[in-house]
Amino acid sequence: MRLADWQDRYLLQATWTKNLRNYILAQVGARAEDSILDVGCGTGALFGDYEQRHLSATGMDVDFQRCEWAASNSAQTRVVNGNAFSLPFAADSFKLTACHYLLLWLKNPELAIKEMRRVTSPGGWVIAFAEPDYEARIDHPDIFRQIGRFQNHSLEFQGVNLSTGRQLGAIFHQSALESVRIGLLAGQWMEPNTETFSAEWDMIAYDLGGMVPIAEILELKQKAEKAWLSGLGTVFIPTFYAYGQVPSNL
Numbered sequence: 001m002r003l004a005d006w007q008d009r010y011l012l013q014a015t016w017t018k019n020l021r022n023y024i025l026a027q028v029g030a031r032a033e034d035s036i037l038d039v040g041c042g043t044g045a046l047f048g049d050y051e052q053r054h055l056s057a058t059g060m061d062v063d064f065q066r067c068e069w070a071a072s073n074s075a076q077t078r079v080v081n082g083n084a085f086s087l088p089f090a091a092d093s094f095k096l097t098a099c100h101y102l103l104l105w106l107k108n109p110e111l112a113i114k115e116m117r118r119v120t121s122p123g124g125w126v127i128a129f130a131e132p133d134y135e136a137r138i139d140h141p142d143i144f145r146q147i148g149r150f151q152n153h154s155l156e157f158q159g160v161n162l163s164t165g166r167q168l169g170a171i172f173h174q175s176a177l178e179s180v181r182i183g184l185l186a187g188q189w190m191e192p193n194t195e196t197f198s199a200e201w202d203m204i205a206y207d208l209g210g211m212v213p214i215a216e217i218l219e220l221k222q223k224a225e226k227a228w229l230s231g232l233g234t235v236f237i238p239t240f241y242a243y244g245q246v247p248s249n250l
């Protein structure tokens, strides 16, 4: 997939979690000028939010091309190429350290959270804004169940841990963080329309590509779109969030 398509995917995901991110940033008392590290920032889909809030943001990603893209999209956010398992920052460097749809891609999410805790200053917060649990997905009726099964196979093949969402609580509680809060992104569905169907279908089609013949993907699309636009479809992927505070030095 081209980088521009990844950017579209990340921007779409960011719209789903916008209210949740506002809620969490309010809960942790984020204020203008606070420093925030966005680990696994991708193409910088969240940078606009940080700028609006006047946060002093740094994005970091292991993928150099995504870093370049993110840097070229924002004059205000510093972008660093690095690995979540060994963050290239000194201890206590940031007031807030966050990730968004990152941990599901990692073999060792515990280590990433441990690193995020290390670089967060005492009294600061470590935040996982959104981590889905594909294993617990709800797809209805059959056409969506079939697509859901294909998508999960594909994501697993790409290296995703399908049950990261449900593990988030344990990961945070075992990371020596205080005041840990865990929750779920709520769902609300507007009138089904072609625009939202198409945007989400593009993501699904990418996941299905290589696993399902093109002709079958097109057939699935036709059936799914018809069911979706008639209001018959329910697709829900429980998406967890967590945040916890680094203990203050007394």
Ligand SMILES: C[S@@+](CC[C@H](N)C(=O)[O-])C[C@H]1O[C@@H](n2cnc3c(N)ncnc32)[C@H](O)[C@@H]1O
Residues within 6 Å of the ligand: 010, 011, 013, 014, 039, 040, 041, 042, 043, 044, 045, 046, 060, 061, 062, 063, 066, 082, 083, 084, 085, 099, 100, 101, 102, 105, 106
């Ligand atoms: C699903 S994308 C999410 C991007 C961004 N957080 C967003 O929500 O738009 C996951 C990102 O994590 C990055 N990533 C994967 N493994 C990583 C690692 N070990 N260290 C840092 N970034 C990593 C990928 O390169 C990718 O950009």
